[in-house]
Amino acid sequence: MIKISVRDVTSQGMDIDQTIPKEGIGLSDEEIDLRSPIHVKAHLERVDNCIIADTKIEADFGFACARCLGDVFLGQEFEYHFDFEVAAGVEYIDLGEEIRQEMILANPARILCKEDCKGICPKCGANLNIEQCKCT
Numbered sequence: 505m506i507k508i509s510v511r512d513v514t515s516q517g518m519d520i521d522q523t524i525p526k527e528g529i530g531l532s533d534e535e536i537d538l539r540s541p542i543h544v545k546a547h548l549e550r551v552d553n554c555i556i557a558d559t560k561i562e563a564d565f566g567f568a569c570a571r572c573l574g575d576v577f578l579g580q581e582f583e584y585h586f587d588f589e590v591a592a593g594v595e596y597i598d599l600g601e602e603i604r605q606e607m608i609l610a611n612p613a614r615i616l617c618k619e620d621c622k623g624i625c626p627k628c629g630a631n632l633n634i635e636q637c638k639c640t
């Protein structure tokens with residue numbers, strides 16, 4: 505949870521800059537493969553009954569290489585724009601929950617372990633980065 509007091513967000517805006525473990529916003533290993541804490545930067549502004557949050561997150565994401573399925577991790581940056589409607593009496597908003605949902609949806613682009621990854625032999629399944637198989 506990234507709890508933000510509605511009262512602190514004025515029309516001048518406020519900034520947050522913090523690093524949180526993925527558990528801090530309720531992400532589990534099954535949901536996402538992260539290899540680092542999440543760096544969250546956000547600028548929040550009050551506009552009428554809304555809080556607008558321009559948010560940037562940075563973290564190291566783990567992937568399976570699209571060709572050889574080898575383990576890769578890569579620093580990635582995502583920008584999100586959130587609108588929170590603030591009903592009368594609401595004291596806090598949770599930026600963390602919004603980030604959690606976006607991060608689960610984020611479909612990583614095709615990632616390769618290296619530019620010239622040779623992949624896996626479609627016949628015998630050998631990892632061609634490591635060995636040369638006998639198939640033709």
Ligand SMILES: [Zn+2]
Binds near residue numbers: 573
């Ligand atoms: Zn690969």
Ligand SMILES: [Zn+2]
Binds near residue numbers: 625626629630638
């Ligand atoms: Zn082969």
